[in-house]
Amino acid sequence: MTNPIYLALDFPTWCETKQFIDTYDLHGVPVKVGMELFYREGPKVIDKLKANNHSIFLDLKLHDIPNTVMRAMRNIAALDVDIVNVHALGGSEMIKWAKEGLLLGGTGKDTKLIAVTILTSISDQTMNEELRLNGSVNEIASHLANLSYESGADGVVCSVHETKRIKQVCGPSFLTVTPGIRLNQSDKNDQRRIATPLEARKQGSDILVIGRSITKAENPKKAYEQALEEWNRGYESGNC
Numbered sequence: 001m002t003n004p005i006y007l008a009l010d011f012p013t014w015c016e017t018k019q020f021i022d023t024y025d026l027h028g029v030p031v032k033v034g035m036e037l038f039y040r041e042g043p044k045v046i047d048k049l050k051a052n053n054h055s056i057f058l059d060l061k062l063h064d065i066p067n068t069v070m071r072a073m074r075n076i077a078a079l080d081v082d083i084v085n086v087h088a089l090g091g092s093e094m095i096k097w098a099k100e101g102l103l104l105g106g107t108g109k110d111t112k113l114i115a116v117t118i119l120t121s122i123s124d125q126t127m128n129e130e131l132r133l134n135g136s137v138n139e140i141a142s143h144l145a146n147l148s149y150e151s152g153a154d155g156v157v158c159s160v161h162e163t164k165r166i167k168q169v170c171g172p173s174f175l176t177v178t179p180g181i182r183l184n185q186s187d188k189n190d191q192r193r194i195a196t197p198l199e200a201r202k203q204g205s206d207i208l209v210i211g212r213s214i215t216k217a218e219n220p221k222k223a224y225e226q227a228l229e230e231w232n233r234g235y236e237s238g239n240c
């Protein structure tokens with residue numbers, strides 16, 4: 001099976017990104033490019049990573065009126081990356097138009113459109129008391145996943161803790177992409193709904209996104225290999 005661990009390249013510049021990949025010999029691993037790097041370097045960063053054989057998840061989390069998202073997605077489609085995303089809270093019309101934009105601007109590659117349900121930095125308490133969204137994160141994330149599924153998305157971004165329920169609601173082939181992964185549970189940082197790679201595998205995640213547990217590790221190469229080893233252990237021990 002293909003490597004499901006996307007390394008979050010949350011660096012300020014291409015220069016620092018390249019230095020990190022070169023130093024720790026992480027050439028060719030799947031990567032996630034987010035707002036920090038993309039807003040600095042623009043589309044050329046995608047070409048540079050492609051030249052280095054990385055699968056790319058472009059994490060720009062579009063959230064606007066349907067027409068604006070469709071037109072933006074038409075341009076993003078030309079970048080020919082593997083995964084792109086929107087916020088599910090933009091609603092069903094926005095998700096449908098995002099898919100339309102992706103198809104209109106696409107180069108024939110099967111770019112997956114996924115929708116962020118509830119950010120992994122949000123707790124039940126923040127959702128209920130600050131945002132005044134009623135229900136548990138689990139309930140709302142699975143509702144938003146179902147909405148995304150019915151609107152033509154290929155999957156969602158959620159935490160490991162919602163994966164099982166989302167698979168039950170949307171079916172096994174609906175992708176669950178899970179950030180909030182920690183190799184050491186004590187390093188939560190700004191994340192609230194975290195899990196280990198082993199738990200992610202047991203709960204049925206398809207793709208893991210890992211940033212700081214690898215980039216800030218003493219030995220990032222070893223940390224990446226540890227994540228892969230845990231993931232594979234989850235499979236070998238028949239836990240899935």
Ligand SMILES: O=c1ccn([C@@H]2O[C@H](COP(=O)(O)O)[C@@H](O)[C@H]2O)c(=O)[nH]1
Nearest residue numbers: 008034118119120179180209210211212
């Ligand atoms: O709900 C979400 C959606 C996206 N992310 C992104 O994933 C990485 C996680 O980084 P860590 O350092 O492993 O916490 C980061 O780029 C986020 O923008 C997310 O964490 N949660």
